[in-house]
Amino acid sequence: xxxxxxxxxxIKVEQKRELxxxxxxxxxxxxxxxxxxxxxxxxxxxxxxxxxxLLLDRKRE
Amino acid sequence: xxxxxxxxxxIKVEQKRELxxxxxxxxxxxxxxxxxxxxxxxxxxxxxxxxxxLLLDRKRE
Amino acid sequence: xxxxxxxxxxIKVEQKRELxxxxxxxxxxxxxxxxxxxxxxxxxxxxxxxxxxLLLDRKRE
Amino acid sequence: xxxxxxxxxxIKVEQKRELxxxxxxxxxxxxxxxxxxxxxxxxxxxxxxxxxxLLLDRKRE
Amino acid sequence: xxxxxxxxxxIKVEQKRELxxxxxxxxxxxxxxxxxxxxxxxxxxxxxxxxxxLLLDRKRE
Amino acid sequence: xxxxxxxxxxIKVEQKRELxxxxxxxxxxxxxxxxxxxxxxxxxxxxxxxxxxLLLDRKRE
Numbered sequence: 001x002x003x004x005x006x007x008x009x010x011i012k013v014e015q016k017r018e019l020x021x022x023x024x025x026x027x028x029x030x031x032x033x034x035x036x037x038x039x040x041x042x043x044x045x046x047x048x049x050x051x052x053x054l055l056l057d058r059k060r061e
Numbered sequence: 062x063x064x065x066x067x068x069x070x071x072i073k074v075e076q077k078r079e080l081x082x083x084x085x086x087x088x089x090x091x092x093x094x095x096x097x098x099x100x101x102x103x104x105x106x107x108x109x110x111x112x113x114x115l116l117l118d119r120k121r122e
Numbered sequence: 123x124x125x126x127x128x129x130x131x132x133i134k135v136e137q138k139r140e141l142x143x144x145x146x147x148x149x150x151x152x153x154x155x156x157x158x159x160x161x162x163x164x165x166x167x168x169x170x171x172x173x174x175x176l177l178l179d180r181k182r183e
Numbered sequence: 184x185x186x187x188x189x190x191x192x193x194i195k196v197e198q199k200r201e202l203x204x205x206x207x208x209x210x211x212x213x214x215x216x217x218x219x220x221x222x223x224x225x226x227x228x229x230x231x232x233x234x235x236x237l238l239l240d241r242k243r244e
Numbered sequence: 245x246x247x248x249x250x251x252x253x254x255i256k257v258e259q260k261r262e263l264x265x266x267x268x269x270x271x272x273x274x275x276x277x278x279x280x281x282x283x284x285x286x287x288x289x290x291x292x293x294x295x296x297x298l299l300l301d302r303k304r305e
Numbered sequence: 306x307x308x309x310x311x312x313x314x315x316i317k318v319e320q321k322r323e324l325x326x327x328x329x330x331x332x333x334x335x336x337x338x339x340x341x342x343x344x345x346x347x348x349x350x351x352x353x354x355x356x357x358x359l360l361l362d363r364k365r366e
Contacts, residue, residue, distance in 0.1 A: 001281055001283075001312060001313060001314070001348070001353060001355070002311055002312060002313035002314075003247060003281070003311075003312045003313075004309060004310070004311050004312075004328075005309070005310045005312075006307055006308075006309050006332070007100060007306060007307060007308045007309075007310075008306060008307035008308075008332075008336055008338075009306070009307075009336070009338075011335070011336065013229050013237075013239070015335050015336075016229055016230065016232075016237060017237055017240070018334075018335055019232075019331065019332075019335045020232030020235060020236065020237055021232075021235050021236070022331040022334075022335070023232075023309075023328060023331055023332075024232060024234065024235035025235065026324065026327040026328055026331060027311070027313075027324075027328075028235075029323075029327075030316070030320050030323055030324045030327070031313055031314070031316065031320075033313075033314075034234065035234060036232075036233075036234060036235065037231070037232065037233055037245055037247070037281075038231070038232035039190060039226060039230065039231060039232075039245075040230040040231070040232075041230070042230070043100060043306070046074050046077055047077065047100065047101040047102070047103070048098070048099070048100060048101070048306060049077075049080075049081030049082075049084075049085060049097075049098065049099035049100075049101075050097075050098055050306070051085065051095065051096060051097060052081060052082050052085035052086065052089075052097070053081065053082070054074075054077060054078055054081055056074070057078070062129060062130060062131070062165070062170060062172070062342055062344075063128055063129060063130035063131075064128075064129045064130075064308060064342070065126060065127070065128050065129075065145075066126070066127045066129075067124055067125070067126050067149070068123060068124060068125045068126075068127075068222060069123060069124035069125075069149075069153055069155075070123070070124075070153070070155075072152070072153065076152050076153075079151075079152055080148065080149075080152045083148040083151075083152070084126075084145060084148055084149075087141065087144040087145055087148060088128070088130075088141075088145075090140075090144075091133070091137050091140055091141045091144070092130055092131070092133065092137075094130075094131075098306055098308070098342075100306075104123070104222060107196050107199055108199065108222065108223040108224070108225070109123060109220070109221070109222060109223070110199075110202075110203030110204075110206075110207060110219075110220065110221035110222075110223075111123070111219075111220055112207065112217065112218060112219060113203060113204050113207035113208065113211075113219070114203065114204070115196075115199060115200055115203055117196070118200070123220055123222075125186060125220070129344060135290050135298075135300070138290055138291065138293075138298060139298055139301070141293075142293030142296060142297065142298055143293075143296050143297070145293075146293060146295065146296035147296065150296075156295065157295060158293075158294075158295060158296070159184055159186070159220075159292070159293065159294055160292070160293035160294075161184075161251060161287060161291065161292060161293075162291040162292070162293075163291070164291070165344060168318050168321055169321065169344065169345040169346070169347070170342070170343070170344060170345070171321075171324075171325030171326075171328075171329060171341075171342065171343035171344075171345075172341075172342060172343075173329065173339065173340060173341060174325060174326050174329035174330065174333075174341070175325065175326070176318075176321060176322055176325055178318070179322070184251060184252060184253070184287070184292060184294070185250055185251060185252035185253075186250075186251045186252075187248060187249070187250050187251075187267075188248070188249045188251075189246055189247075189248050189271070190245060190246060190247045190248075190249075191245060191246035191247075191271075191275055191277075192245070192246075192275070192277075194274070194275065198274050198275075201273075201274055202270065202271075202274045205270040205273075205274070206248075206267060206270055206271075209263065209266040209267055209270060210250070210252075210263075210267075212262075212266075213255070213259050213262055213263045213266070214252055214253070214255065214259075216252075216253075226245070231245060233245070257351050257359075257361070260351055260352065260354075260359060261359055261362070263354075264354030264357060264358065264359055265354075265357050265358070267354075268354060268356065268357035269357065272357075278356065279356060280354075280355075280356060280357065281353070281354065281355055282353070282354035283312060283348060283352065283353060283354075284352040284353070284354075285352070286352070
């Protein structure tokens with residue numbers, strides 16, 4: 001701990017590398033704790049709803 | 062926010078559409094906030110345990 | 123399972139009662155499963171950030 | 184409830200069976216409640232960061 | 245990682261100590277990984293709904 | 306979405322302000338999406354276990 005969990009759309013491995021590095025830098029600076037875990041979750045557009053509509057359907061419009 | 066996360070078994074896209082629409086309607090009504098996010102998580106029966114037994118094994122019995 | 127987790131601002135017990143009842147009704151209808159658990163999380167406005175700003179500070183403006 | 188969620192690397196179904204059985208035994212003993220749900224999440228090594236580095240990259244070194 | 249999160253009712257510190265020790269023993273045995281984090285969440289009975297009813301109200305009946 | 310959840314020890318409001326601002330900056334840069342939500346969770350040292358021991362007890366030693 002601290003543990004940072006990020007829920008977002010699918011991204012490329014290079015973006016994940018950047019995300020993990022930079023989120024960790026921020027957390028180390030704020031918490032003054034070295035041991036940081038980051039979990040990236042990639043959500044399909046048919047598993048996310050925004051304001052009552054699937055992301056899948058919003059993209060189609 | 063509010064954000065609603067639903068952990069359940071795999072479902073069809075038409076069920077997801079209905080789930081997102083109706084959960085959002087409920088949340089808008091109770092919270093009086095328009096911006097609602099819903100995350101649907103689909104769990105394989107080998108990743109869920111009920112009362113000490115994998116769902117996978119309960120189904121087989 | 124299914125389990126529904128709702129992250130939102132603090133609400134009154136009467137709103138929680140309505141939220142649990144109605145979210146459960148939706149989940150039973152979509153999943154055709156009777157056993158539904160709902161977890162309500164109430165987040166202080168100093169623990170939520172929207173677009174880079176604490177909810178606490180947005181309210182003050 | 185109680186619900187136990189385990190975030191870890193991918194494991195085999197036999198390990199899942201053992202995990203669910205033994206975690207449930209512990210929870211029943213401590214909480215004195217029979218109804219326990221366990222959710223196992225398997226995370227790809229490119230979706231986990233430890234101390235600023237993807238698990239994927241740590242393994243390669 | 246692995247990280248184990250337990251959602252349950254409020255418990256005493258002695259129960260937490262036992263829970264953390266025993267859940268960790270199980271996880272170390274199954275995953276063959278030494279570094280285990282456990283998070284205990286204590287949920288008020290007015291923030292949990294079972295089958296459409298607040299736990300608070302079920303207890304009163 | 307994206308939503309970033311941070312599990313850590315209790316921190317001061319000024320640290321929360323910095324955390325939310327900087328985590329959001331990172332997420333906007335990586336995801337190219339403006340709408341970012343951050344949730345901060347503050348965990349008591351008696352609700353966190355590291356390697357089988359409550360954080361509470363580790364501090365005392």
